Amino acid sequence: MTSYTLSARAAAAEARYDASRVVAKAAEGAYRDGPYYLPISGGWLSADVGSNLNFWQMGYDVERGGGTAIVQACVSAYAQTAAMCLGSHWKSRADGGRDRVTNSALSRILLRPNAYQSPSDFILNLTSLLYRRGNAYALAVRNARFEIVELHIMTGACAPLVAVDGSVFYSLSGNEVVERQLAPGALQAVPARDVLHVHLETPRHPLIGETPLTAAMLDLAMSNAMARQAIAFFDRQARPSGTLNTSNSLTADQVKELRERWDEQSRGLNAGGTPILANGLTWTPMTVAAKDTQFAEIMKMSEQNVALAYRVPLQVLGIGDQKFSTTELMMTSWLASGLGFCLNHIEQGFDRLFGLPGGLVEYTEFDTSVLLRSDFSTRVKAWVEGVKGRIFSSDEARADFELGKIDGGDQIFGQQQDIPLGMLDGSQALPAPTEPAPPAPEPPEEPNASRQQLPDLIRSVSDELFHGT
Template sequence: MLRALFGRKTSSLAIDTSEKLAQALGSGYETNSGQRVTTSSAMQQLVVFNCVRVLAESVGMLPCKLLKQTNRNRFPATSHRLFPVLTMAPNGFMTAQEFWELLIVCLCLRGNFFAYKVKALGNVVELLPINPDLVTPKLKDDWTVEYTVNFKSGTKVLTQDEIWHVRLFTLDGLNGLNPIAYARQALGLGQAMDAHAAKLFTNGAVASGVLSTKEKLTDEAFARLKTQFNGEHMGVANAYKPMILEMGLDWKPISLSAQDTQFIESKKLTEAQICGLFRVPPHLVASMEKMTLNNIEHMGMSFVNYSLVPLITRIENRISVGLLSDKDRLTHYAKFNAGALMRGDLKGRYESYGRGIQWGILSPNDCRDLEDYNPREGGDIYLTPMNMTTKPEAGDDADKTAP
């Protein structure tokens, strides 16, 4: 009896993540819609999941190489210890693609990405990602940054030499802004709409029509009718089943009301706002309502220029600042190959190669190297159009023959 009165209710749910802990403690981001927005609840919205996935997989598919610049020549720095970390495997349990995808996911959902730097002889040889919820950055009075990390073995304070920090745009220069926290009102409204839509389809018969009769039903008949109707005609699984009505019962369907129509429009507006939050064109998350053959190509170009390029530029700069030494930083830099986005467009690639060869920008072997083909003999020649050729010696000859 005492246990029933004063004991706590036990739960079989293990609290093994920060999101479950936030839910158990009643924390998270409160919204005016009454929904509590967390990272997990936001990802349960299909449009959020699609936007984050598109950004993460798009960056993950781009090859990232470490290059070395000598005068005007640039070569892959294959002898540098950081080259295989960026190109093949940042650590022993992740590929480069998986690592870059995780980095983008952390930026989209938390605004910050942290990784522990494993060094050998002063060079970074491994990057171990850390859950952003476990790290607290702090700017000290001497303008150095320290990171308090809550490891399972205990809390440790690490320096910039030990932590690689990539962040979105900031207000204080240190902590990246969390998109989920700042857009919690729109995300909370989307969660409320999803919950409303789920209840609407669960009790579809109630919203789609009414049962009416002129006779008075007894309590027993009413209870039997309610049980039978709920079990056989409510819910999506029981849609379109024939009804057997008695005692003068009549089914009167109700068409979609103006309120329901406004709900659909509001849901579309919320989804468009979420796409704007992540700067993902709607057609990439299967929203083709306003897409045409004339604008879909420009929307794809806009996605590369204004969605992917800011992210990969941010990562490239943090590689130079956080992973290279002061000496190597003067001659080495990281570069994502955005041209890999054209891998599926064979016609576009070949037309681009043709123009590059025609104007002397590329040689045939340069193009073959981009396609992973072996070089051919005589393929290192750069052409120059005849109408663009200059001959300084011709001018000298003309001066000699002039009277």
């Protein structure tokens, strides 16, 4: 396997790099405001709890928000949706159009990031790490021409390192495949040019992003505490579905016999039967207490707050009231907010790694039209309006439905009855109808020498016959 370094000379220079010069931005042991992430425990501590070194003796525990259903739903919504969008390398033209680049290193990586992952696998795991941890790292492997030929996601304890001269390196780990193919210690100080690093907001360090979970830690802590309390309650307390009531005094034998008869008519194979009550017995079903209803509402509110921190519409998660009438409206709303930022952020990460100028010059773009593939009627209507509006050709519309080209389909057609608005209100005069141009006169025939000699011949013959000359 080729090394990720530029050349053998650069590899030797980096092998001699003094790792002791790589220092963190803040001094070791200095106080930092929370929340605090504990890699060993794999969880978070809030600022108030983490300020106490003996937090476990005070009854606090590490919050592992990644295991809750709502967090998994939010992360999966981003990761799975981003994995559906195929990426492409685009380059703008001088006339305002653009061309898809298919022979570049970026285009090959987008189609085959490495030997063991598909493009969908790569984007799925990259986006999942981004929203779970706030940072996603991938090692770029280059060939002898300094072209990136492979990208490997690193899932371990990765961290940026800043040298005394400001150079940025990365300490990577967490990929058994690439670690076995490289020399030991090769991933301890990887240059920034060979690392795809996509991160979210960086409130504490310019190279360390933070997950949206940090803003929802209190909601997750409350939800986890209520869930643990509910499990303990239902595990230790038996709650019947109802009670049999009577004003008569019953002996122990009568109560036992009554319970056996009731179970005989309502349990096992006789479940759902109709017991007959007599001697003043009445059935009173158990109802949900008001505090239990409040318990459920608080749990629901905490889940909504987590979704709000991730900027995921509740309809995408399958909860909440129905707000959007069509799938297109829901996806359009999400693309304009959280999902659009996610895709654009990953696109710019690829642009930076491959040295593209970005913007509208040369850039990476994920195709979001696949998100509306299930909304067939909306796709057809949009293409019909685009073709009639002289924006697309017929072949472009047919290609989206995997149909072949037709004769004249590469041309853009329009209707002729459209006129400027000024002509409708009379501020501009209608152009006078143009008359057809008269046909051009035929050019005069060139004189023929034989035709010019014929009159002279006739005249000479006539003089000879009639005048004798």
